[in-house]
Amino acid sequence: MKARGLRTPLLLLLVTVVVMAKLNYIQRWGGFKEQATSEKNMNSTVHFFIQSYNNASNDTYLFQVQKLIQSQMQLTTGVEYLVTVKIGRTKCKKNETKKASCPLQSSKMKKSLICTSLIYTVPWANYYQIWNNSCQDSKVPI
Known part of the structure; x- marks a missing residue:
């Protein structure tokens, strides 16, 4: 039951990390x-x-x-x-x-x-x- 309650916050954290990584990638490699x-x-x-x-x-x-x-x-x-x-x-x-x-x-x-x-x-x-x-x-x- 505890694992199920952590699923949403972990998913939100993963989405945030992916979005931030993409923004950093664009900033660093935009040229x-x-x-x-x-x-x-x-x-x-x-x-x-x-x-x-x-x-x-x-x-x-x-x-x-x-x-x-x-x-x-x-x-x-x-x-x-x-x-x-x-x-x-x-x-x-x-x-x-x-x-x-x-x-x-x-x-x-x-x-x-x-x-x-x-x-x-x-x-x-x-x-x-x-x-x-x-x-x-x-x-x-x-």
Whole structure:
């Protein structure tokens, strides 16, 4: 008799586990999709990236994003963005007060990089984290 009384709760538990497993499967294997570059979340994600890059860089000068080359997104427990950007060294030094606009270097100090980053964000909690970043010198203009 006790086994019969447990049948319904066990069946409900099994259905819940199967549904949750399917949702996790869809989230993990949905893959990255191309993302429109003008969206608010993308702009704040790219802004977070360049701030993080400048904070971690040993360069005396600040860098700024010149061009968003590619952006892809994937929904998980938050949003993962895979972005490729071209960044350039500005004439503004890190220790200077923030200026509204920093022109790019145009002399022998000129430097451009192509960076690909995987950025995890929970936009509704204003949380951002760089999971992976790779930058290389940009010799060819994009």
